[in-house]
Each structure stands twice: as C-alpha cells, then as structure tokens.
Amino acid sequence: MDLFDRQLIFVVGKGGVGKTTVACSLALAAGRAGKKVLLCEVDGLSRAAQLLGVDAAEPGRAGRMVDGVSVMGIEGSAALAEYLGMVVPVRRFLQAVTQSELYQYFVAAASGLKELMTIGKIWYEAQRTDERGGGRQWDVVIVDAPATGHGLQYLRMPSAARDAFGAGLVRREAEKVVALLSDPKRTAIHLVTTAEEMPVNETVTMARRVREELRMPLGALFVNRLHTEQFRPADIDALLAAARSSRQRDTKLLLSEVASRAAEESGWTRLNKRYLRELERDVPIPRVELPFVFSEEFGRQQLLELVDQIEAAE
Amino acid sequence: MSAGSRKSIADVVAGHDVVVCAGSGGVGKTTTAAAIGLLGATAGRRTIVLTIDPAKRLADSLGIAELGNRPTPVPVDVKGSLSAMMLDQKGAWDALVERYAESDEVRQRIFANAFYQNLSGTFAGSQEYMAIEQLSQLKESGDYDLIVVDTPPTHHALDFLDAPSRLGNFLDRRVMRWFVRPYMSAGWSGLRVVNRTAGALLRRLEDATGVSALADVSEFFNAMSALFEGWDERVKRVEELLRSRQSAFLLVATPEEQVLSEAEYFCSKVEEHSIALRGVVFNRVQSELGSDRQSMEEDAIVEALGRAVTSAATRRRLARNFLRYETQARGDQLRIESFRDQLSPAVAVATIPNFEEDLHDVRGLRRLQDFLGKPG
Structure with missing residues (x-):
C-alpha cells in the first residue's frame, strides 16, 4: 500500500474518531521514510503540534522540522493577507486596504472566501519549490482536515470558486487547484473512522460524496481504535462462578472484575468486527486497521505504536 | 468535590426552557441532546430538539431516517411530546426569502443572486445565523415548553455564542450604508478618497478575488432589507433569551486530553459572554471497578485466576486485558476529577459510562437518561 507517496494528502473524518492522531502518525511514518513532510492543521487549535x-508557529509559517515533520497552522484571514501580499506588492497600499473597516466586512460578507484561501494556501505549499532551487519544498503535504461536514466544504471551495467567478485571476488559480486536487497521481483523500454505527454511516456517505460530488481520488481508509481480544463465554462464566464460590472478599472482587473487563472487551471486538464487515462492503478501498491504544495518557509513546502499525501497512 | 454532591443534569433541565448543548465533535453531543429531549418529554413537557449539525446525526440518534426543516414528531410513548428538527440551511434561507421578499420579482432576484447562493449554501457562519432565527421562531411560536439545541463542534459552538452580536455588528447601520448604496458610487469610494492609487488597487482586488461579488452583496442587501430590518430586533431578543434564567448551557465532553482542553477553552469563553454554564456531561467514561488495583502485578492476577480458568495462555490474556482497562480507567478518572475541581459547585455534572453498544435508538437514549438523573 502506498500511504504517503503523494504530493498532497487530506485526512478527513467525523469528529472524535482520531483524525488528528492518524494525521500525526502518518506524518511521522512519512518522515521516518526520509520524506520532508509538512503537516497542516486548519482548525486553529494546534492539536497536532501539541x-x-x-x-506551534504563527499561522501560515512552517514550524521547526523535527523527525522530518514540520507543522503549520493555516488560518483563512492570514492566508488571504499573504495572498494579497503577493498580488499587491506595494506594502503601504496593501495596509491601507487590509486595515480598512470595509475590507473586514468584505471578508466577513464574502462567505467561503476564508475556506477558499485556506485551500489556496495548502495548494501553494504543495507545489512550492525549494528556495535553493532543485525540487519541491515539501515531499508531501498532509492536511488534518476539520470534522466531516466542514472538511468536505473546504474541499468543495476551489471548484465552487471556479464555477462562480468569471474569467479572472481567481478562476485561473482555482482551476490549477482543482487540477491538483483531482489528480490521483498527486493527491489522495484518506478517510478515518472507528468501527461503530454513526462514524461508519458517516464514512459511507463521505466516501460517496468524495467520489461523486467532489470527484477527488480516495486513498486509504483508516479504521481506528479497534478492539481485538475475544474471550470465550465459557471462560467468563467460569470466572463468575469462581467469584461466587470464593470465600475471600478480595479474590471474589478481583475475579468478577476480570470477568467484567473480559466481557466488555469481547463486546467491543464483536461490534468492531460487524462494522468492519460493513465498511468492507460499502467502502471498498485499501484499509489500514489501527488498534485501540490503552493508556493512562495518550502521548508520544502511544503515537509511536500507531506509527509502527502504519509502517507495517505501508 | 466528591461525586454525588452536585445537582443532576435532570434538575437543570427541569428548571429551564431552553437547553443548549455544546462541545467538540464526536463527544456524543447529538445523542446527549436527544436524551435530554426525551427526559423533558417524559416529564410531561412539550419538547423539541433542534440540531444544527451538518451531518444528519440526530436523525440517526432518534432512529428516524429523515428530519425535515420543520418539526417532526418522534414516535415515543411519553407523557408530554417529543419533536425533532434538523436545520437545513439552504431550506431555511429559502423559507426566509419566501416569507420576507416584497414581491415575486424581488424573490426571483434574490434566488438568482450569486452572493445569496454562496451564503445559503453550506458555508460556515451562515449556519449560526439561521440557528438563531430558528430558535427565536420556535420560542415565539409558544408550541414548546422545552427547546433543546444541539450545536456544531466547539469552534462553531463559540460562533453560535458570537453569532447574535456579530450579526448585530454586521448589520450596523453605518456598515449597511456601504452595502445598500448602489454599487460603485459607494463601493470602495471611502478609500478612494484617501488615495487614488489605492482605488486602483482595490479594483484589482475585486478582480483578483473575483468579487464582482461586491455588487452582488450590495444587491442582496438591498433586496433583503425588509428581512434584515426586523432581524436586528430578533437578534437582540435571542441574545437576551440566551442570557436569561430561562436558558441553560450544558457542556458535553469525553475524558480525552484534547477534548478536555477544548472544553476548558469553551468554559472560559462562556464566561466572557456572561452566559452561565449550568452543567457538564462526561460521556464514554471508562469507570474504575471496585478497589484500587494499581499496584497489582500481572503475575499475581494470573495466579489468582488459577482454579477458574484452566488454560495458562487464557489466564495471561485475561490478566493483561484487565490491567489495560484499569490503566485506561485510571487516566479517565484523573482527568475528569481535575476538570471537576475547576467547576463551580453550582454546576451540575453527569458521568456516563462507556456503553458497549452505540446508542442510536430510543431504548439506548433511555439508558443514557438514567445517568442524567443521578446527582453528580
């Protein structure tokens, strides 16, 4: 499977399924493979950097590269200002414009403009050449997209702009962005989900919309937080029976708790399996299965466990 | 403060007419809002749940396939009544235009306007404006004793709080003048006075951003002026409603680090808006069982399982599984405790366990409801 052999990768999914975790693991895996990686976050919370x-560097700036990965927070209004800086090179005039009250209202009123600029900035980074000449600045740009609904809205912006705006600079630029986003050799949309009812429903819808409405290339499906242990009901029953007959209070308690956790894990495993089958049927794209990582705190060590899994899948 | 010493979420719901559920994405907010709605309906109140999430999650939660842009009764056996409504933005805007446009001609002009098509589509921001509009309509209809509002993820939930005043500013008379004056005579003229070259640059900016949109914006506001005049007043009323004693804000969270740090941010924001946080619902909490077994060694557990399970390999797996869950539970509890400690004693708290199944039907909601009734 090639998971990061693209110029541009979007990581998309419903809120709470571990999108940021997957985007970070993917970035670290690509970094380990010797790539120069730019990881972009667009929700303004710097969760990936954390x-x-x-x-976290200031919006629009790449942070210091660690293990091949540099993190950038992208923010619509900052991206617009940066873009205008390129179009309107005279600083004094530009300031007169951007600091005017009218400009602020204009930006607020032209709804969708910020999303468009965000995608524009991502495109700019993805095709940017290294200042010292030679190749591209980044081997791969990975985007931790906002939660489902909003994530797809961002992806829709360039083609919406292309269709809405008459001949002009924006239309020409939008066309270039659309060309990159819809090229399966250069771009991939990775989906992230957990194997549970609502995330799966949403993922099925999302996959269809990416294919049919956005006409963008789907990459892989990451199924996160999978439970895998399954215990035989006979063993669980035996534990409960032993708990009942035990005369020692501590042992009694321990046996019943071990039984209860075994039943809990088995329940999750069964549920996950059922939804994995649904995903297999309804979202037939390459799949990467990631385990639920039990921990007191989810930190770097836990992240590295997922990186290992991604490397194995790659 | 120890568990059980706070009011229950059910108490908070009983004492308010509007309950707003906020929180990050994927924390079970929609499901919680639905359970709160069911709670109100069970208590005999005429209840409606309004969801403004673009994903059709509430429909999922209530086990009904399609929620329209109008109140839809949920078939449940309760003393009161339960309805649900999904905010379909495009439909809601269109309905507004239908209602307020002065004539057929104006209506057609608005529908054809490029800026309107942008605004009424799926773009961020306009959603919150529409939510406010819906909330005030539902409230004024007098058809409901309890309105439960589900909000988009935290970032947007904050937008939701900001929406009334932001819209107020937006519709500020001075600014309106820019837009309602015929295009080009107003347009960028204010700046053009400042500097001729700046004027040329601004035209270039219009060209660059493709914003003949400015003409569209101007036309849009002209056509919609009837609607926006009344809006100012409505926004003020909703703002008052949200700050009044009738309304309660609830925060929904899970015990994950990132979710809780966003939750903290939300709490501080809520204060800034002089809106009182009335309750916190912690979802998907891995509860600790019985006594503290932090110090227990894997080998000791394997040995204790000795007579119950014959296979040594299974005993090992059982012990490891048990310890993994205990580790997870300990983390969850520690994070929740430190979050609780920062909350005022007046804030109600509910802790919902990590159910082994998804809750997406009325039976599931009832399970959740029981936990909302327990004192925090």
Missing part, C-alpha cells in the same frame, strides 16, 4: 510535542 500531540507531536512541538511549539
């Missing part, structure tokens, strides 16, 4: 244990 998880990777690096300081």
Whole structure:
C-alpha cells in the first residue's frame, strides 16, 4: 500500500474518531521514510503540534522540522493577507486596504472566501519549490482536515470558486487547484473512522460524496481504535462462578472484575468486527486497521505504536 | 468535590426552557441532546430538539431516517411530546426569502443572486445565523415548553455564542450604508478618497478575488432589507433569551486530553459572554471497578485466576486485558476529577459510562437518561 507517496494528502473524518492522531502518525511514518513532510492543521487549535510535542508557529509559517515533520497552522484571514501580499506588492497600499473597516466586512460578507484561501494556501505549499532551487519544498503535504461536514466544504471551495467567478485571476488559480486536487497521481483523500454505527454511516456517505460530488481520488481508509481480544463465554462464566464460590472478599472482587473487563472487551471486538464487515462492503478501498491504544495518557509513546502499525501497512 | 454532591443534569433541565448543548465533535453531543429531549418529554413537557449539525446525526440518534426543516414528531410513548428538527440551511434561507421578499420579482432576484447562493449554501457562519432565527421562531411560536439545541463542534459552538452580536455588528447601520448604496458610487469610494492609487488597487482586488461579488452583496442587501430590518430586533431578543434564567448551557465532553482542553477553552469563553454554564456531561467514561488495583502485578492476577480458568495462555490474556482497562480507567478518572475541581459547585455534572453498544435508538437514549438523573 502506498500511504504517503503523494504530493498532497487530506485526512478527513467525523469528529472524535482520531483524525488528528492518524494525521500525526502518518506524518511521522512519512518522515521516518526520509520524506520532508509538512503537516497542516486548519482548525486553529494546534492539536497536532501539541500531540507531536512541538511549539506551534504563527499561522501560515512552517514550524521547526523535527523527525522530518514540520507543522503549520493555516488560518483563512492570514492566508488571504499573504495572498494579497503577493498580488499587491506595494506594502503601504496593501495596509491601507487590509486595515480598512470595509475590507473586514468584505471578508466577513464574502462567505467561503476564508475556506477558499485556506485551500489556496495548502495548494501553494504543495507545489512550492525549494528556495535553493532543485525540487519541491515539501515531499508531501498532509492536511488534518476539520470534522466531516466542514472538511468536505473546504474541499468543495476551489471548484465552487471556479464555477462562480468569471474569467479572472481567481478562476485561473482555482482551476490549477482543482487540477491538483483531482489528480490521483498527486493527491489522495484518506478517510478515518472507528468501527461503530454513526462514524461508519458517516464514512459511507463521505466516501460517496468524495467520489461523486467532489470527484477527488480516495486513498486509504483508516479504521481506528479497534478492539481485538475475544474471550470465550465459557471462560467468563467460569470466572463468575469462581467469584461466587470464593470465600475471600478480595479474590471474589478481583475475579468478577476480570470477568467484567473480559466481557466488555469481547463486546467491543464483536461490534468492531460487524462494522468492519460493513465498511468492507460499502467502502471498498485499501484499509489500514489501527488498534485501540490503552493508556493512562495518550502521548508520544502511544503515537509511536500507531506509527509502527502504519509502517507495517505501508 | 466528591461525586454525588452536585445537582443532576435532570434538575437543570427541569428548571429551564431552553437547553443548549455544546462541545467538540464526536463527544456524543447529538445523542446527549436527544436524551435530554426525551427526559423533558417524559416529564410531561412539550419538547423539541433542534440540531444544527451538518451531518444528519440526530436523525440517526432518534432512529428516524429523515428530519425535515420543520418539526417532526418522534414516535415515543411519553407523557408530554417529543419533536425533532434538523436545520437545513439552504431550506431555511429559502423559507426566509419566501416569507420576507416584497414581491415575486424581488424573490426571483434574490434566488438568482450569486452572493445569496454562496451564503445559503453550506458555508460556515451562515449556519449560526439561521440557528438563531430558528430558535427565536420556535420560542415565539409558544408550541414548546422545552427547546433543546444541539450545536456544531466547539469552534462553531463559540460562533453560535458570537453569532447574535456579530450579526448585530454586521448589520450596523453605518456598515449597511456601504452595502445598500448602489454599487460603485459607494463601493470602495471611502478609500478612494484617501488615495487614488489605492482605488486602483482595490479594483484589482475585486478582480483578483473575483468579487464582482461586491455588487452582488450590495444587491442582496438591498433586496433583503425588509428581512434584515426586523432581524436586528430578533437578534437582540435571542441574545437576551440566551442570557436569561430561562436558558441553560450544558457542556458535553469525553475524558480525552484534547477534548478536555477544548472544553476548558469553551468554559472560559462562556464566561466572557456572561452566559452561565449550568452543567457538564462526561460521556464514554471508562469507570474504575471496585478497589484500587494499581499496584497489582500481572503475575499475581494470573495466579489468582488459577482454579477458574484452566488454560495458562487464557489466564495471561485475561490478566493483561484487565490491567489495560484499569490503566485506561485510571487516566479517565484523573482527568475528569481535575476538570471537576475547576467547576463551580453550582454546576451540575453527569458521568456516563462507556456503553458497549452505540446508542442510536430510543431504548439506548433511555439508558443514557438514567445517568442524567443521578446527582453528580
């Protein structure tokens, strides 16, 4: 499976399924494979930077590269200002414009403009050439997209802009962005889900929309937080029976708790299996299965466990 | 403060007419909102749950396939009544235009306007405006004793709080003048006075951003002026409603680090808006069982399982599984405790266990409801 052999990768999924965790693991795996990676986050919370244990740089700037990965927070209005800086090179005039009240309202009123600029900035980074000449600045740009609904809205912006705006600079630029986003050789949309009812429903819808409405290339499906242990009901029953007959209070308690945790894990495993089958049927794309990582705190060590899994799948 | 010493979420719900559920994505907010709705309906109140999430999650939660842009009764056996409503933005905007447009001609002009098509589509921001509009309509209809509002993820939940005043600013008379004056005579003229070259640059900016949209914006506001005049007043009323004693804000969270840090941010924001947080619901909490077994060694557990399970390999697996869950549970409890400690004693708390099944039907919601009734 090639998971990061693209110029641009979007990691998309419902809120709470571990999208940021997967995007970070993927970035670290690509970094280990010797790639120069830019990991972009667009929700303004710097969660990826936090998880990777690096300081978040100011919006629109790449942070210091650690293990081949540099993190950048992208923010719509900052991206717009940067873009205008390129279009309107005279600083004094530009300031007169961007600091005016009218400009602020204009940005607020032209809804969708910030999303468009965010994608524009991502595109800019993905095709940017190294200042010292030679190849591209980044081997791969990985985007931790906002939760489902909003994530797809971002992806929709360039083609919406292309269709809405008449001939002009924006239309020409939007066309370039759309060309990159819909090229399966250069771009992949990875989906993240857990094997549970609602995330699976949403993932099925999402996969269809990416294919049919956005016409963008789907990459792999990451199924996160999978439970895998299954205990025989006979063993669980035996534990409970032993708990009942035990005369020692501590042992009694321990046996029943071990039984209860075994039943809990088996229940999750069964449920996960059922939804994995649904995913196999309804979202037939390459799949990467990631385990539920039990921990007191989810930190770097836990992240590295997932990186190992991704490397094995790659 | 120890568990059980706070009010229950059910108490909070009983004492308010509007309950707003906020929180990050994927924490079970929609399901919680649905359970709260069921709680109100069970108590005999005429209840409606309004979801403004783009994903059709509430429909999933209530086990009904399609939720329209109008109240749909949920078939449950309760003393009161339960309805649900999904905010379909495009439909809601269209309905507004239908209602307020002065004539057929104006209506058609608005529908054809490029800016309107952008605004009423799926773009961020306009959703919150519409939620406010819906909330005020539902409230004014007098048809409901309890309105439960499910909000988009935290970031947008904050937008939801900001929406009324932001819209107020947006519709500020001075600014409106920019837009309602015929395009080009107003347009960028204010700046053009400042500097001729800046004027040329601004035209270039319009070209660059493709914003003949400015003309569209101007036309849109002209056509919609009837609607926006009344809006100012409505926004003020909703703002008052959200700050009044009738309304309660609840925060929904899970025990994950990232979720809780966003939750903290939300709490501070809520204070800034002088809105009182009335309760916190912790979902998917891995509860600790019985006594503290932190110090227990794997080998000791394997030995204790000795007579019950014959296979040594199974005993080992059982012990490891047990310890993994205990580790997870300990982390969850520690994080929740430190979060609780920062909350005022007046804030209600509910802790919902990590159910082994997804809750997506009325039976599941009832299980959740029981935990909402327990004192925190």
